[in-house]
Amino acid sequence: MIESVRFSLSDSGEVKCSLTLKRFYPQDIKIRWSAVESQTKLMDYDKPAQSADGETFDVTSVFTLPRPLCFPVYVTWEHQSVKEPQSIILNPSDLPWHPQIEELNSPDLKLDTESKIQVRISGYFPEDLTVEWYKKEMGTDRFVAADNNKYRTVISGHQRQSDNTYSCTASLLFTPTLPEDQRSEFICRVQHPSLEQPIERRIGPLQIT
Known part of the structure; x- marks a missing residue:
């Protein structure tokens, strides 16, 4: 009966979810959406249309997520062909706009001269992005957070792209x-609501000239 739940992103930054149900009979059906489990809302949707077989019906219901984005989102439908209401729970990891992370650049490290390791990140929405850097400790295989006074993290402003997702440079x-920094190795770890696990990129060992 269910085809899929799809997400779309508008120019204004609105996220819409659409649920398509196919090949049900009779045409009477109820669809409810909610961004809070205890507050359901009966959504308007087009009148069910006849399926290609000419005997059953299809329908699509669209829900605009509240802003700021609030999860989980619940969609429930009732039809006499099923004994109990059917439902789907949508979580942030269901969003299709995952960050795409390029490889870290390979800088020339010069002694006592400020250096920069960069990575470009694109294709993500919303803009709630966290970037953390880790450095391998000398003489060990352990990476520790590079967050002391010596290391400084900078993230450029989130730039809106033509597909309405964001990009930035970290x-x-x-x-x-x-x-300390001869043959140093670094990890860049990126976290985002659409990711179930952080994404990492690694560089090194780097040479100081």
Whole structure:
């Protein structure tokens, strides 16, 4: 009966969910959406249309997510062909706009001169993006957060793209010293509501010249 739940993103930044149900009979059906489990809302939808077989019906219901985005989202439908109401729960990880992360650049590290490691991130929505940097400790395989006074994280403003997703450039700024930064290795970790697990990119070992 169910075809799919799809997401779309408008120029104004509205996120819409659409549920398509196919091949049901008779045509009477109820569809409810909610961004809070205890508050359901009966949504308007087009009158069910006849399916290609000419005997059953199809319908699509569209729900605009409240802003700021609020999850989970519940969609429930009732029809006499099923004994109990059927439902789907949508979570942030169901959003299709996952961040796309390029490889970290490979800078020339110069002793006592400020250097920059950069990564471009694109294709994500909403703009709730977290970027963390980690550095491998000398003489170990352990990575620790690069968040002391020596290392500085900079994220450029979130730029709106033609497809209404966002892009940005994340940078780690630091001044290399010896021996701490010779053959240093770094990890950039990106977190976003659409991701079930963070995405990582790694660079190194880097040489100081």
